Amino acid sequence: MKFSLKDIISIKDFTIKDINYILKESEKMEPVARSQELNQDMLGKILGMMFFEPSTRTRLSFETAMKRLSGSVVGFDQPSCSSTTKGESLADTARMLASYSDTIVLRHNLEGAARYIADIVDVPVINAGDGAGQHPTQTLLDLYTMKRVFGKIKNLNVAIMGDLKYGRTVHSLSHALAMFGTNMNFVSPKELRMPPEIIHDLNQQGVVASETENIYDILDEVDIIYVTRIQKERFLDYEDYLKIKGAYILNEEMLRGKDLIVMHPLPRVDEISIDLDYTKYEQYFQQAFNGVPVRMALLEVLIKKNKL
Amino acid sequence: MKFSLKDIISIKDFTIKDINYILKESEKMEPVARSQELNQDMLGKILGMMFFEPSTRTRLSFETAMKRLSGSVVGFDQPSCSSTTKGESLADTARMLASYSDTIVLRHNLEGAARYIADIVDVPVINAGDGAGQHPTQTLLDLYTMKRVFGKIKNLNVAIMGDLKYGRTVHSLSHALAMFGTNMNFVSPKELRMPPEIIHDLNQQGVVASETENIYDILDEVDIIYVTRIQKERFLDYEDYLKIKGAYILNEEMLRGKDLIVMHPLPRVDEISIDLDYTKYEQYFQQAFNGVPVRMALLEVLIKKNKL
Amino acid sequence: MKFSLKDIISIKDFTIKDINYILKESEKMEPVARSQELNQDMLGKILGMMFFEPSTRTRLSFETAMKRLSGSVVGFDQPSCSSTTKGESLADTARMLASYSDTIVLRHNLEGAARYIADIVDVPVINAGDGAGQHPTQTLLDLYTMKRVFGKIKNLNVAIMGDLKYGRTVHSLSHALAMFGTNMNFVSPKELRMPPEIIHDLNQQGVVASETENIYDILDEVDIIYVTRIQKERFLDYEDYLKIKGAYILNEEMLRGKDLIVMHPLPRVDEISIDLDYTKYEQYFQQAFNGVPVRMALLEVLIKKNKL
Numbered sequence: 002m003k004f005s006l007k008d009i010i011s012i013k014d015f016t017i018k019d020i021n022y023i024l025k026e027s028e029k030m031e032p033v034a035r036s037q038e039l040n041q042d043m044l045g046k047i048l049g050m051m052f053f054e055p056s057t058r059t060r061l062s063f064e065t066a067m068k069r070l071s072g073s074v075v076g077f078d079q080p081s082c083s084s085t086t087k088g089e090s091l092a093d094t095a096r097m098l099a100s101y102s103d104t105i106v107l108r109h110n111l112e113g114a115a116r117y118i119a120d121i122v123d124v125p126v127i128n129a130g131d132g133a134g135q136h137p138t139q140t141l142l143d144l145y146t147m148k149r150v151f152g153k154i155k156n157l158n159v160a161i162m163g164d165l166k167y168g169r170t171v172h173s174l175s176h177a178l179a180m181f182g183t184n185m186n187f188v189s190p191k192e193l194r195m196p197p198e199i200i201h202d203l204n205q206q207g208v209v210a211s212e213t214e215n216i217y218d219i220l221d222e223v224d225i226i227y228v229t230r231i232q233k234e235r236f237l238d239y240e241d242y243l244k245i246k247g248a249y250i251l252n253e254e255m256l257r258g259k260d261l262i263v264m265h266p267l268p269r270v271d272e273i274s275i276d277l278d279y280t281k282y283e284q285y286f287q288q289a290f291n292g293v294p295v296r297m298a299l300l301e302v303l304i305k306k307n308k309l
Numbered sequence: 310m311k312f313s314l315k316d317i318i319s320i321k322d323f324t325i326k327d328i329n330y331i332l333k334e335s336e337k338m339e340p341v342a343r344s345q346e347l348n349q350d351m352l353g354k355i356l357g358m359m360f361f362e363p364s365t366r367t368r369l370s371f372e373t374a375m376k377r378l379s380g381s382v383v384g385f386d387q388p389s390c391s392s393t394t395k396g397e398s399l400a401d402t403a404r405m406l407a408s409y410s411d412t413i414v415l416r417h418n419l420e421g422a423a424r425y426i427a428d429i430v431d432v433p434v435i436n437a438g439d440g441a442g443q444h445p446t447q448t449l450l451d452l453y454t455m456k457r458v459f460g461k462i463k464n465l466n467v468a469i470m471g472d473l474k475y476g477r478t479v480h481s482l483s484h485a486l487a488m489f490g491t492n493m494n495f496v497s498p499k500e501l502r503m504p505p506e507i508i509h510d511l512n513q514q515g516v517v518a519s520e521t522e523n524i525y526d527i528l529d530e531v532d533i534i535y536v537t538r539i540q541k542e543r544f545l546d547y548e549d550y551l552k553i554k555g556a557y558i559l560n561e562e563m564l565r566g567k568d569l570i571v572m573h574p575l576p577r578v579d580e581i582s583i584d585l586d587y588t589k590y591e592q593y594f595q596q597a598f599n600g601v602p603v604r605m606a607l608l609e610v611l612i613k614k615n616k617l
Numbered sequence: 618m619k620f621s622l623k624d625i626i627s628i629k630d631f632t633i634k635d636i637n638y639i640l641k642e643s644e645k646m647e648p649v650a651r652s653q654e655l656n657q658d659m660l661g662k663i664l665g666m667m668f669f670e671p672s673t674r675t676r677l678s679f680e681t682a683m684k685r686l687s688g689s690v691v692g693f694d695q696p697s698c699s700s701t702t703k704g705e706s707l708a709d710t711a712r713m714l715a716s717y718s719d720t721i722v723l724r725h726n727l728e729g730a731a732r733y734i735a736d737i738v739d740v741p742v743i744n745a746g747d748g749a750g751q752h753p754t755q756t757l758l759d760l761y762t763m764k765r766v767f768g769k770i771k772n773l774n775v776a777i778m779g780d781l782k783y784g785r786t787v788h789s790l791s792h793a794l795a796m797f798g799t800n801m802n803f804v805s806p807k808e809l810r811m812p813p814e815i816i817h818d819l820n821q822q823g824v825v826a827s828e829t830e831n832i833y834d835i836l837d838e839v840d841i842i843y844v845t846r847i848q849k850e851r852f853l854d855y856e857d858y859l860k861i862k863g864a865y866i867l868n869e870e871m872l873r874g875k876d877l878i879v880m881h882p883l884p885r886v887d888e889i890s891i892d893l894d895y896t897k898y899e900q901y902f903q904q905a906f907n908g909v910p911v912r913m914a915l916l917e918v919l920i921k922k923n924k925l
Contacts, residue, residue: 036411039353045655047684058405061383065409068355068381073684075677089884092891097674097883100906101681103652267405268397275400290408344719347661366713369691373717376663376689575713576705583708598716 004302008119009127011135012173017180020144026298027145027291033069034293043072046304049102050076051095052129053109058267059129059138062292063106066300069293075101092121099124103304107131125303133169139266140173142295144181146288147225150262154181160219162188163229163249163272165195170266171229172199175210179203185210186219190245193235216248220259226251228265228285230272253277264288312610316427317435319443320481325488328452334606335453335599341377342601351380354612357410358384359403360437361417366575367437367446370600371414374608377601383409400429407432411612415439433611441477447574448481450603452489454596455533458570462489468527470496471537471557471580473503478574479537480507483518487511493518494527498553501543524556528567534559536573536593538580561585572596620918624735625743627751628789633796636760642914643761643907649685650909659688662920665718666692667711668745669725674883675745675754678908679722682916685909691717708737715740719920723747741919749785755882756789758911760797762904763841766878770797776835778804779845779865779888781811786882787845788815791826795819801826802835806861809851832864836875842867844881844901846888869893880904 003022006014032038048067052060055078064074076098091114099105099122107115108129115128115135130136147154159178161171165187175185175195185203187195187210194212203210213219216226231249236242251263252274265273265285277283311330314322340346356375360368363386372382384406399422407413407430415423416437423436423443438444455462467486469479473495483493483503493511495503495518502520511518521527524534539557544550559571560582573581573593585591619638622630648654664683668676671694680690692714707730715721715738723731724745731744731751746752763770775794777787781803791811794801801819803811803826810828819826829835832842847865852858867879868890881889881901893899 033353036354041353045649045657045685045687046652047681057385057402061406061409064383065355068383069353071353075680075684077673077677088886093884094673096902097905098677100902101677101909268401270396286404286408289405293409341661344662349661365693365710369714369717372691373663376691377661379661576709578704594712594716597713601717 007303008115008125009137009299009303010115010119011128012137012140012177013135015137015177020141020177020180023141023295023298023302024145024148026301027141027294028149030294030297030301034066034290034297036069039071040069041071042301043067043070043304046070046072047102048072048074048076048300049098049105049124050074050078051098051105051107051109052076052078053080053107054130055079056108056130058289058292059108059136062289063127063129063296065293066296070297070300072103072300076106091118095122104300127299127303130169133167135173136169137173138292138296138299139170140177141299142288142292143170143174143227143264143266144177145295146264146284146291149287149291150284151224154178154183156182156184157225158184158186158223159225159227160186160188160216160223161227161229162216164193164231164235165189165229166193167232167235168229171195171227174227175199175203176206179206179208182208184208186223187212188214188216188219188249190214190231190249192241193231214245214248216251216255220255220261223261226261226263228263228269228272230270250274251277253280253282256280256282315611316423316433317445317607317611318423318427319436320445320448320485321443323445323485328449328485328488331449331603331606331610332453332456334609335449335602336457338602338605338609342374342598342605344377347379348377349379350609351375351378351612354380355410356380356382356384356608357406357413357432358382358386359406359413359415359417360384360386361388361415362438363387364416364438366597366600367416367444370597371435371437371604373601374604378605378608380411380608384414399426403430412608435607435611438477441475443481444477445481446600446604446607447478448485449607450596450600451478451482451535451572451574452485453603454572454592454599457595457599458592459532462486462491464490464492465533466492466494466531467533467535468494468496468524468531469535469537470524470559472501472539472543473497473537474501475543476537479503479535482535483507483511484514487514487516490516492516494531495520496522496524496527496557498522498539498557500549501539522553522556524559524563528563528569531569534569534571536571536577536580538578558582559585561588561590564588564590623919624731624741625753625915625919626731626735627744628753628756628793629751631753631793636757636793636796639757639911639914639918640761640764642917643757643910644765646910646913646917650682650906650913652685655687656685657687658917659683659686659920662686662688663718664688664690664692664916665714665721665740666690666694667714667721667723667725668692668694669696669723670746671695672724672746674905674908675724675752678905679743679745679912681909682912686913686916688719688916692722707734711738720916743915743919746785749783751789752785753789754908754912754915755786756793757915758904758908759786759790759843759880759882760793761911762880762900762907765903765907766900767840770794770799772798772800773841774800774802774839775841775843776802776804776832776839777843777845778832780809780847780851781805781845782809783848783851784845787811787843790843791815791819792822795822795824798824800824802839803828804830804832804835804865806830806847806865808857809847830861830864832867832871836871836877839877842877842879844879844885844888846886866890867893869896869898872896872898
């Protein structure tokens with residue numbers, strides 16, 4: 002089998018072979034995701050959606066992926082619509098929904114929730130973000146976006162900028178990039194540096210990442226700037242936030258003449274100026290779209306064995 | 310091409326030919342809307358629903374239209390479910406959803422929102438009501454209801470009754486009726502008369518409409534009474550409201566012996582007595598149903614060129 | 618015709634023949650409910666969902682039933698999403714949704730709401746719970762669960778335990794079991810005994826049910842223990858509640874060596890210990906799943922005559 006996983010819980014469960022398999026299958030899904038080809042692989046199949054936290058983009062792209070494949074979705078997208086408000090346990094709710102569906106897509110505020118559910122139910126579980134934990138499908142679509150533009154991931158130069166301390170997305174991403182031997186540059190205010198344990202992990206994987214507070218230090222070297230938002234709540238002193246804020250907003254002038262692309266997991270607030278929206282640098286809208294073919298590929302490989 | 314529009318933003322964008330095309334196609338859709346015929350034109354297609362204001366009837370009839378055509382719906386029906394709550398711009402949300410879907414149906418509290426989005430995204434945009442602005446699909450289903458009963462729209466005598474000052478629906482409708490050369494009679498309390506600029510527009514279109522405060526003045530002449538609700542909030546003095554209220558409630562006794570139909574965009578509160586519900590006058594429930602074939606016709610013409 | 622009803626309002630409307638017909642058809646639906654067989658009977662058909670009260674399990678199992686049959690769902694799952702918030706009457710909302718769909722599934726807080734709506738609209742109405750009234754599809758899936766395990770319902774020994782005074786579910790169930798000549802044992806604190814009028818009805822049906830406060834009295838005799846929750850709000854004196862609570866919680870030790878199954882309409886809070894979850898006694902998760910094939914059978918028989 003070209004794919005080893007029954008559940009999608011953490012990017013750390015993936016082998017390089019698993020990731021490459023998904024990236025290859027995602028590419029085949031693009032014409033279906035773009036509504037240029039009809040695919041009925043999921044006829045009669047049901048995706049069980051358990052979203053205990055709202056997440057428009059993740060939820061809608063999973064729904065879109067399932068429906069483009071002619072499948073259906075049941076479930077809830079906010080805790081108030083679930084019977085946990087009546088005191089039901091997460092395990093009982095999951096067992097119920099699993100018995101109605103062919104896969105569970107779970108978003109939860111508690112780290113570890115997805116693994117816990119995967120151990121309980123029989124159908125495949127996909128982690129759509131569990132608190133400070135993992136969000137593996139985001140990482141896969143990030144990798145797919147890079148591969149799609151550059152034809153490879155290995156040996157790319159990637160700057161990761163913004164909140165590197167609390168950003169779940171960038172922790173998973175840096176782990177995955179290290180698997181491919183990508184060169185990484187971390188750009189953040191000193192208050193929000195990549196945590197030492199992540200740096201340590203990367204070193205273990207044989208990767209040495211540079212760190213800087215100044216994006217200009219590495220602008221000439223990178224193929225990709227991956228931007229994330231800096232939330233003012235992360236600063237004890239609001240003055241400190243105001244001082245650094247401007248240095249982490251990308252605009253067209255900064256990038257003029259550079260040969261690179263800009264990515265962002267979205268939603269953005271103001272960390273990417275809209276003057277980049279219609280330039281060659283923009284890949285963040287494409288990246289949002291890429292969530293659809295990547296999630297289609299995952300649904301296919303997880304539900305396929307049971308295909309009618 | 311028999312239909313000139315890429316987006317459905319305002320009834321003022323329509324030519325007579327465009328409107329007639331939609332009315333003719335709507336008729337063909339009736340057996341599908343009634344579930345007497347299976348139509349799979351929208352297999353694999355997705356309607357992207359962006360409802361920043363609740364609107365049961367409009368939302369459900371669009372959903373029904375898409376699903377009767379074997380298509381799917383993704384999106385949100387209240388702002389709390391959208392990522393704008395995380396500070397995302399309307400433009401970014403629309404770009405995202407557009408990349409997941411084959412058409413966007415937008416309802417927004419701000420006038421002009423639909424046109425703004427249509428300029429940004431590549432897929433067709435349908436305005437499902439933007440604040441005090443337009444609600445063109447309501448006007449089309451109103452026209453379809455008239456055509457369906459009388460076989461024509463030209464030369465009908467239509468009374469439009471209720472809140473003519475603030476009623477978005479009746480402004481669009483009167484514009485469209487004028488295109489067909491319909492005779493109009495405006496019936497309202499003086500506080501809620503049709504605005505002078507609308508009257509001026511109608512005159513420009515060659516239509517002279519009568520105005521009265523008394524429905525009995527025109528009961529013998531009209532083919533249709535189009536009723537809208539009068540909201541007490543529109544009156545500075547609650548006593549003024551109480552004084553006029555009764556004169557704008559239709560009941561069976563008032564209409565006895567008359568040869569006319571009653572329409573209403575719904576929901577009604579008490580402006581049409583329920584004793585009219587099972588009479589020959591009632592066309593408001595039929596009108597609500599008519600929203601389905603009309604919206605099916607629109608989805609067909611907008612998405613058709615990309616049909617698989 | 619093997620099935621006599623146009624609407625599913627109360628289990629009291631069913632003949633034994635009707636119930637047996639549904640149970641037999643439910644069995645045929647199992648492979649489709651389990652996603653082992655594709656069934657497209659509901660292509661182009663729409664279930665209109667009107668849920669004025671939240672109810673995850675009931676809502677999701679109806680949605681799953683319709684979607685496994687290749688049909689679609691439109692509607693709302695909380696009153697805030699309906700136009701009744703704009704003052705529209707229940708009757709008007711129902712008429713609108715009925716004109717968009719092939720069947721209405723209604724959940725409402727007022728007893729009698731389902732019958733009221735069934736008299737107004739043309740499409741079949743399914744009562745998914747109306748206040749203190751009926752919840753007939755729950756009763757059918759309870760019966761199906763018993764039949765599935767024991768191959769029969771007649772002559773089973775069933776203990777019904779918990780809140781027998783206010784529990785809508787157990788009132789309907791006991792009525793239906795009496796039709797089959799099942800032996801019943803009621804187990805409850807004296808404050809929550811089965812109401813005398815229900816006992817009277819059962820006697821009329823020729824059934825004599827035993828009553829006890831102590832589950833141990835009947836543990837050796839019963840094939841099934843049907844558990845429901847005891848809510849502390851039912852007790853005037855919280856001390857009284859604490860005194861009896863423990864006696865109505867089932868656990869593995871209590872059942873050791875017994876030959877019986879445990880059922881529960883779910884959600885449970887703590888009235889069934891989780892140490893029963895992976896034992897031979899557990900039928901409550903199976904019972905939750907059984908809601909899907911039973912509701913598929915109902916949708917089939919109600920919509921079938923109009924099948925395309």
